[in-house]
Amino acid sequence: MRIREADAGDIVPMARLERSGQLHPWSFATFVLAFSRDERNIYVALAGETICGFICAWPIPGEIQIHNLCVSPDARGRGVGRLLLKQVIADAHRRQVPVFLEVRFGNLPALELYRTAGFRVVGIRRDYYRDPAEDAALMSYDIGQQRRET
Template identity: 45%
Template sequence: MTWQLRRAKADDVQAIMTLETRIFVNDAWSADAMAHDVVSPDCYYLVAFPPGRPDRIEAYAGLLAPAGAHEGDIQTIAVSEQARGHGLGRTLMLSLITEARKRGVREVFLEVRADNPPAQELYRRLGFEELGIRRGYYQPDNVDAIVMRLHVPDPEMMMTPAESAPEATE
């Protein structure tokens, strides 16, 4: 499969929320919270879509990394059911990590559902380590969150998304 990535904008929030509420049924973000983060200068959100179809968002991901902060947080990442299994989640994560490094972030944190082994494995392969558990973090399902951290690698130690997972191939 082939996708293009671009920075998310306010006009994308409706499409992002369509995916958000379909994928994260019980613990989806509110449209207001998503709209705030998508346009915040402290955040960096990307959307992925098939070439020539910028209106058909298949995935999105967001990073919170305020200027001057040495810590960042992967706020969210979601890939539509039909786009999974082709490296798109990895490409989005590598793009967020690259942006975090550009912003001077030295550590990136995230929470992942304890009942989502595929996501946990992706994060481990990217170098994230488990720090602990937040019991009952995801409500109303009462699912634990695994807290993970990545020490952001120096540029020469990290492949860019283009080097590791070209957008135009799969």
């Protein structure tokens, strides 16, 4: 398994993977827009030459926001998501900023992944998701807190 920075040539396989594993997948246009950003942290996980996961995060002043983490159904539970998170966390350490994300409270595997990676629930976004309606957990990885605990 290896992680590399994604490029525009990865849009089609990323969009295909997204449709196979997400409740509400991003559109192809959303992927194109993501790659048009000047500041972006988009990485893919490769098993051989096949993309089996990706993460899309945006650095903004004072933080990095994770907007999408997707792992192919057949690669789940194999550490792919953790490797992708580690890459973004390493970016946060270089920039000396926290990382934020939102996740459905009902997405227990994702919540557990984020918790074991060092993220903490710092807030609730009521009725954030639709179809089905659900609250979001606002989670943060605070690099300062992580240093104090280790």
